[in-house]
Structures are given as C-alpha cells and as structure tokens.
Amino acid sequence: xxxxxxxxxxxxxxxxxxxxxxxxxxxxxxxxxxxxxxxxxxxxxxxxxxxxxxxxxxxxxxxxxxxxxxxxxxxxxxxxxxxxxxxxxxxxxxxxxxxxxxxxxxxxxxxxxxxxxxxxxxxxxxxxxx
Ligand SMILES: [Cu+2]
Numbered sequence: 001x002x003x004x005x006x007x008x009x010x011x012x013x014x015x016x017x018x019x020x021x022x023x024x025x026x027x028x029x030x031x032x033x034x035x036x037x038x039x040x041x042x043x044x045x046x047x048x049x050x051x052x053x054x055x056x057x058x059x060x061x062x063x064x065x066x067x068x069x070x071x072x073x074x075x076x077x078x079x080x081x082x083x084x085x086x087x088x089x090x091x092x093x094x095x096x097x098x099x100x101x102x103x104x105x106x107x108x109x110x111x112x113x114x115x116x117x118x119x120x121x122x123x124x125x126x127x128x129x130x
Pocket of ligand 1: 119
C-alpha cells in the first residue's frame with residue numbers, strides 16, 4: 001500500500017515536472033509577447049491618446065477640455081500663424097508659442113482649473129482633474 005502510493009507520488013511528481021518544464025518554456029514565449037503587447041498599448045494610452053495634446057487652430061484650443069490625473073505632461077501645438085499662449089489660470093504653466101511652434105508643460109493641479117491665451121483672452125479651456 002505504502003510503496004504503491006510512493007510510486008504513484010514519484011510518477012505524479014515526474015509528470016508534473018515535465019508539464020511544468022513544458023509550460024515554463026511556453027510561458028517565457030508568451031510572457032515576452034504579452035509584455036510587448038501590453039507595453040505598447042499602455043504606452044499609447046498614457047502617452048497621448050489625444051487627451052494630452054492640445055492643438056491651437058483658428059483661435060481655439062482643441063480640445064478645449066482636457067482631463068489630468070496627477071502631474072501630466074501636455075503638449076500644445078500652435079497651428080495658427082499668430083502667436084498664442086497656453087496659460088493656466090494660476091499661471092503655473094505659461095507657454096508662449098509662435099506660429100507653428102509647439103511646447104510641452106507639466107500640469108500639476110489638485111482641482112479643476114481653466115486655461116487661456118494671454119494674447120487673446122477669449123480663447124479659453126478647462127483642465128479637469130480625474
Ligand atoms: Cu491666442
């Protein structure tokens with residue numbers, strides 16, 4: 001009885017080690033592929049998605065509302081030929097952009113605020129905190 005159990009145990013352990021070895025090999029392959037896929041997807045979402053990029057076109061900020069969660073880098077591109085600024089209401093960010101120029105600033109606000117262009121104060125937008 002005991003010896004039979006022991007033999008079975010050895011057989012099971014041996015089988016498991018074969019299975020684990022096989023799976024281990026597969027996992028490495030899959031792990032790499034999955035990691036790359038996830039990394040790329042995450043990078044795209046975090047890096048831009050569009051939300052962290054503002055284009056100034058035709059004297060308007062597009063989009064005029066962005067959402068941040070913690071300190072967030074925002075790239076602003078002025079596609080007009082006229083100079084504009086991207087200025088937070090508290091002026092903690094104040095990008096001056098000549099026509100065709102772009103700049104990046106880190107928005108770090110704890111509650112929703114507005115932004116505007118100092119040259120054209122009717123150009124406004126909103127930063128919402130998620
Ligand atoms: Cu302007």
